[in-house]
Amino acid sequence: MTHHFPGGLPTPRPVIEPDAEPWWDAAGRGELTVPYCEACGRPFWYPRGFCPRCGSTGVVWRPATGEGTVYSYTVVRRAAEPWGSHTPFVLAYVTLDEGVTVQTNIVDCSSDVLEPGLRVRAVFERADDADLPVLRFTPVDPVH
Amino acid sequence: MSLNGSAVIVGAYEHPGRRLPGHTLAGVHRDVVAGALADAGLSITDVDGFFTDSSAPGFGVIDLVQHLGMQCTYTESSEMGGASYVAYVGHAAAAIAAGKCRVAVISLAGLPAQRQRVSPPDTPPPAAAYQVNGYSGGYGPVADYAVLARRHMHEFGTTSEQLAWVKVASSRHAALNPHAFLRDEVTVDDVLGSSLIADPLHKLDCCVVTDGGGALVVVHPDVARELGRSGATLRGQGESHKASLAGDVDLTYSANRRSGELAFAEAGITAEQVRYASLYDSFTITVLVALEDLGFCSRGTAGSFVQDGGLVSGTGRLAVNTDGGGLSSNHPGNRGGMTKVIEAVRQLRGEAHPALQVPDLEFAVASGTGFRLSTNHYSSTIVLERFA
Incomplete structure (x- = not known):
C-alpha cells in the first residue's frame, strides 16, 4: 500500500559549536555547504572547524x-x-x-x-x- | 604485555529476576556481587578491584564501593554501553597483571522496567546538531539498527526470514531456561507477523527490556588455583571504536571486526576452533553482523548461516546464546554484555542446560557492542578457555 511521507517533521533546537557557524549561516540562506580539509583535500561530515581525519584546522566551506x-x-x-x-x-x-x-x-x-x-x-x-x-x-x- | 592467561573468571552470577518492583540499583548490585562471590568461594573482604558502568547509583563507583563494604585499590567506571562488561574482563586482567589488584568484581544492575533509568546527559554530543536524533527525543534505537538491516538486505540479499531465524533459535534455547523472560518458542511466521517497529525490524526482532543484572569475579591465576573452582581463563581480549562521523559510512560491518581480530590474535586461535559464542543480540541484525565480523562466516553470508536453525545448539552450525540471549531471556538495564560473559562461563564449566551444553568445550567467545551500530559504537571481544 502506497504511503506518502510528508514534510514538517520536528526540528529540535541543536547546540551549535562556534567553529561550525559558517555552515549554519549558509543553511540559513537555504544553501548546503560541505566542509573540506585544506590539508588532505577531502570532504568530511559533520561540520566542524577541524578535519577529523588529519586534525588540520584549515577548513573551507564549499557549496554542495x-x-x-x-x-x-x-x-x-x-x-x-x-x-x-x-x-x-x-x-x-x-x-x-x-x-x-x-x-x-x-x-x-x-x-x-x-x-x-x-x-x-x-x-x-x-x-x-x-x-x-x-x-x-x-x-x-x-x-x- | 599480553593478557593471555593473566586472569581467570572464577565467579559468575545472573540475577534470576526480570521484573523487580520495589528494588533499588544498590540492592541489585549487592545481590549480584554476593551471588558471584559465593559462586567463586570468596567474600567481600577479598575484593580489591571493582568495575561497573556510569549508571551506578551515587558518585562514580565510590558510593557503591563503600556501600558494599569493599576495600579497593583499583576501580573503573568507564562507559562503553553494553560492551562495558566484556571490556572490563580485559581491563580487570590488565590491572591484575600490573599488580594493582588480585580479586576484581564486575557488576551490572539495571531497573529500566521500573523507570529507574539514567537521564540523558544535559549536553548533547556535537554530532547531534547534524543528525535527526541527537539527545532531544530521538526516534529510538530500533531505527538505528533497522538501517543496518536494510543495507545488509540490499547488498547481500539477506531476508527478513533469515533475520527471524536468529529469534527462533534464541526462543528454542529460552524455552529451557526457567528464568527467561520469554519462554515460548516462536516460529519464523510469528516473527514476521509481529508488528513492524522500524522496517524491516519487527517487534520480535528486538531484545527484551528487563530489570536485573549480573556479576563476575576475575582473579589472578594463583588465586584461582587455590580456590579449586572451575572457570574460564582469559586467552585474549580486544576492543575497538567505530564511528561514521567523518562521513565515511559502511553499515555492513561493526567494531566487532577489529575487536575480534585483536582478541583472536592475543589468544592465538581462530574462529574455527570456537564451538560456542555469546553474541550481542540487541536485535537480530546485531547477531548477523557479529557472525561475519568475528569470522564465524564470510562477509555477506550470515543470512544463510543462521537460517534453518543455524544457531541452535546441538543441531546448528554454531551454538549461540544458549541462555536465550537478550532476544528472549534477559537484557538487564538495556546492557547485554554481562549476560554474554556469564553464559560463556556456564558453557565452559559444563553448567549450561544439559540439552544445550556443547560437549567437551575448550574455547568460547563473548562479544558485546555498546551504543548504536549505525553511528557511534564500541565493541569488546574476549576469548575464554575452560579452566578446570
Whole structure:
C-alpha cells in the first residue's frame, strides 16, 4: 500500500559549536555547504572547524550540489515525542555527490520509490521561524 | 604485555529476576556481587578491584564501593554501553597483571522496567546538531539498527526470514531456561507477523527490556588455583571504536571486526576452533553482523548461516546464546554484555542446560557492542578457555 511521507517533521533546537557557524549561516540562506580539509583535500561530515581525519584546522566551506543517493533507510513506526506524533516517517543515510554520508530524513516522498539508490536533493526544514534549519532530503523526481 | 592467561573468571552470577518492583540499583548490585562471590568461594573482604558502568547509583563507583563494604585499590567506571562488561574482563586482567589488584568484581544492575533509568546527559554530543536524533527525543534505537538491516538486505540479499531465524533459535534455547523472560518458542511466521517497529525490524526482532543484572569475579591465576573452582581463563581480549562521523559510512560491518581480530590474535586461535559464542543480540541484525565480523562466516553470508536453525545448539552450525540471549531471556538495564560473559562461563564449566551444553568445550567467545551500530559504537571481544 502506497504511503506518502510528508514534510514538517520536528526540528529540535541543536547546540551549535562556534567553529561550525559558517555552515549554519549558509543553511540559513537555504544553501548546503560541505566542509573540506585544506590539508588532505577531502570532504568530511559533520561540520566542524577541524578535519577529523588529519586534525588540520584549515577548513573551507564549499557549496554542495545538494543532490545525493539514499544509502539506506527505515520507516520508523514507533517513537517517543516529539517524533511519536509524526510516525510513520523515514530515517535515512544519504551519500552526497561530494562523497560524505549524512544521517537525515526523507520527506515529501512516496513509499513506492523509497529504496537504496534513490536520487534525492536537499531541503531545509524548520518547524518554527525561531528554529534552526534542519537538513533533509526529498526525491529529485517526485512520484505521487 | 599480553593478557593471555593473566586472569581467570572464577565467579559468575545472573540475577534470576526480570521484573523487580520495589528494588533499588544498590540492592541489585549487592545481590549480584554476593551471588558471584559465593559462586567463586570468596567474600567481600577479598575484593580489591571493582568495575561497573556510569549508571551506578551515587558518585562514580565510590558510593557503591563503600556501600558494599569493599576495600579497593583499583576501580573503573568507564562507559562503553553494553560492551562495558566484556571490556572490563580485559581491563580487570590488565590491572591484575600490573599488580594493582588480585580479586576484581564486575557488576551490572539495571531497573529500566521500573523507570529507574539514567537521564540523558544535559549536553548533547556535537554530532547531534547534524543528525535527526541527537539527545532531544530521538526516534529510538530500533531505527538505528533497522538501517543496518536494510543495507545488509540490499547488498547481500539477506531476508527478513533469515533475520527471524536468529529469534527462533534464541526462543528454542529460552524455552529451557526457567528464568527467561520469554519462554515460548516462536516460529519464523510469528516473527514476521509481529508488528513492524522500524522496517524491516519487527517487534520480535528486538531484545527484551528487563530489570536485573549480573556479576563476575576475575582473579589472578594463583588465586584461582587455590580456590579449586572451575572457570574460564582469559586467552585474549580486544576492543575497538567505530564511528561514521567523518562521513565515511559502511553499515555492513561493526567494531566487532577489529575487536575480534585483536582478541583472536592475543589468544592465538581462530574462529574455527570456537564451538560456542555469546553474541550481542540487541536485535537480530546485531547477531548477523557479529557472525561475519568475528569470522564465524564470510562477509555477506550470515543470512544463510543462521537460517534453518543455524544457531541452535546441538543441531546448528554454531551454538549461540544458549541462555536465550537478550532476544528472549534477559537484557538487564538495556546492557547485554554481562549476560554474554556469564553464559560463556556456564558453557565452559559444563553448567549450561544439559540439552544445550556443547560437549567437551575448550574455547568460547563473548562479544558485546555498546551504543548504536549505525553511528557511534564500541565493541569488546574476549576469548575464554575452560579452566578446570
